[in-house]
Ligand code: GLV
Ligand code: MN
């Protein structure tokens with residue numbers, strides 16, 4: 259059966275209705291939110307309509323299982339707190355369309371909490387054995403809700419974890435989430451490697467006090483500590499980073515966050531990414547030394563949350579070759595091989611089986627924002643590349 263472009267586009271738009279932000283095509287569908295759970299229930303029904311057997315594992319990863327050995331395809335359907343409509347959703351709906359139309363058995367997956375409300379690609383990290391469930395249960399989101407409590411919102415999940423040996427490989431289609439393809443006016447990226455990441459929470463504890471009466475030289479101001487830490491860190495990183503290295507302080511919780519109070523405590527995320535695990539380790543050392551120096555100089559208590567991370571991984575050569583062949587058929591002269599600076603469930607799944615990834619462009623390179631979008635013609639081109647690749651991977655009689 260041929261792939262049905264209209265059905266694919268219609269399902270993508272249907273999924274967007276769950277948690278629609280009302281701003282552009284954006285969505286608010288963080289892991290285990292009402293919108294996320296409703297979207298997963300709808301997806302499970304779509305999987306059943308496609309002849310797949312829906313299976314929720316104990317953390318809410320949703321599989322649509324084909325009978326017998328099969329190729330696994332998919333991504334995630336949770337979103338960032340302010341997310342785009344395609345981040346993750348594209349890979350899930352494209353997988354569904356391929357499963358519906360392919361002669362070869364294809365299973366579909368939507369992993370849970372890829373966007374890291376609790377960790378880093380939490381659902382696939384647990385399924386792949388990279389993160390033990392009892393450790394995951396202790397993780398909390400930025401409001402203090404434990405993972406164990408949040409996953410309880412999905413009800414009584416009595417089915418176990420899916421046996422990964424039933425799958426022959428994993429292919430994930432995704433938006434690029436960066437500027438390369440859009441700038442170069444190309445349609446397809448075949449991923450070579452995915453960068454590694456480290457992520458942890460740092461806390462400075464000073465002294466909360468009156469903002470009018472506390473002399474400057476007596477203050478132990480947590481915001482000033484964060485500000486000094488950030489400036490010194492940027493300066494020190496210059497000696498070890500490359501133009502591809504990135505680091506972000508993306509979440510800051512300043513206490514009590516009031517105009518007339520010297521802030522007594524700040525808790526903030528520090529995240530850094532690079533393709534070289536040694537560089538990630540050197541950066542960690544710099545972060546810890548710099549934070550300790552600032553704490554000593556400014557009279558701050560210092561503590562750290564758990565260190566989370568994923569190693570850099572390379573894609574499987576034979577699955578990748580099938581995608582490259584498809585890219586050449588569909589977008590000759592308009593595709594490239596490229597590394598991924600974003601994280602993906604494919605990193606975790608690579609512990610279990612061969613994996614490969616395909617990108618389509620992000621307009622203006624924008625993602626993790628309601629404004630994220632991709633031209634419909636590029637979404638459809640990506641679907642055709644997947645279709646070619648899956649046909650090529652079909653076992654020969
Ligand atoms: C996942 O979206 C990431 O943070 O790269
Ligand atoms: Mn994603």
Ligand code: MN
Pocket residue numbers: 338345373626
């Ligand atoms: Mn994302």
